[in-house]
Amino acid sequence: MSKVLEVTDLQKSFTLHEFNGKRILGCESVSFSVHPGEFVGITGKSGSGKSTMLKCLYRTYLPTSGEIWFASELFGRINLASTTERQISTIRRREIGYVSQFLNVLPRVTAQDVVANSLVETGIDEETSHQRAASILSHFQISKNLWDAYPQNFSGGEKLRLNLAKEMVKQPRLLLLDEPTASLDNASKELVKEILNELKQSGTSMVGIFHDLDFMEQTVDTHYKMNQGVLGGVTV
Numbered sequence: 358m359s360k361v362l363e364v365t366d367l368q369k370s371f372t373l374h375e376f377n378g379k380r381i382l383g384c385e386s387v388s389f390s391v392h393p394g395e396f397v398g399i400t401g402k403s404g405s406g407k408s409t410m411l412k413c414l415y416r417t418y419l420p421t422s423g424e425i426w427f428a429s430e431l432f433g434r435i436n437l438a439s440t441t442e443r444q445i446s447t448i449r450r451r452e453i454g455y456v457s458q459f460l461n462v463l464p465r466v467t468a469q470d471v472v473a474n475s476l477v478e479t480g481i482d483e484e485t486s487h488q489r490a491a492s493i494l495s496h497f498q499i500s501k502n503l504w505d506a507y508p509q510n511f512s513g514g515e516k517l518r519l520n521l522a523k524e525m526v527k528q529p530r531l532l533l534l535d536e537p538t539a540s541l542d543n544a545s546k547e548l549v550k551e552i553l554n555e556l557k558q559s560g561t562s563m564v565g566i567f568h569d570l571d572f573m574e575q576t577v578d579t580h581y582k583m584n585q586g587v588l589g590g591v592t593v
């Protein structure tokens with residue numbers, strides 16, 4: 358089966374200029390693949406390099422070495438580790454989503470506009486975008502009286518669901534999840550589990566990092582462990 362993502366020998370280290378160029382290892386020797394509709398889960402101790410690896414996949418961090426091959430619908434097979442900023446920004450708008458508990462949106466933009474703007478950026482007209490945004494916000498159980506509120510003050514669970522809504526509405530080929538259950542109660546976790554399963558059924562591939570092992574074991578297809586920056590063998 359063709360691969361959506363193929364990571365080979367990814368390494369990221371940080372140079373601390375204020376400490377005479379001291380280098381800190383984020384991750385190294387990271388190699389794995391993701392197939393269409395596959396959900397890969399990554400666990401590991403705090404500081405083991407999980408977020409660094411995920412941020413390299415989204416190109417928030419420029420990898421120090423290694424390759425990240427992504428099967429893009431728009432550009433064909435491209436190496437995210439070395440492609441241009443311009444391609445990366447198109448890919449982020451159209452094909453790769455990133456979800457964490459932290460909401461990074463413009464101030465004074467309502468929740469419904471946050472989701473609708475995600476679609477407008479892909480070229481869909483305003484009216485259709487607002488209709489689809491309303492439908493996904495209901496589906497994610499974000500109460501209607503919050504749709505025209507500013508999400509900066511939303512609860513942790515509401516922010517996470519809004520983040521998921523704004524990324525999922527684009528139907529990305531690949532979704533990156535940074536601790537998708539942080540700050541969720543059990544009912545919200547169940548909802549997120551259902552949503553992730555629906556996404557999988559629709560063919561979206563996912564890579565998620567987790568501290569919540571129970572949740573992870575119920576949702577992922579493949580599990581890797583990160584240890585001191587190195588990605589270890591499959592355990593599920």
Ligand SMILES: Nc1ncnc2c1ncn2[C@@H]1O[C@H](COP(=O)(O)OP(=O)(O)OP(=O)(O)O)[C@@H](O)[C@H]1O
Pocket residue numbers: 371381382383384401402403404405406407408409410
């Ligand atoms: N921007 C940065 N500058 C310098 N060092 C960094 C940076 N980001 C991460 N690191 C270092 O890289 C190492 C791995 O950190 P990372 O955040 O990837 O771990 P993690 O496994 O995601 O941890 P946690 O589970 O606590 O979130 C740590 O030693 C961290 O201090």
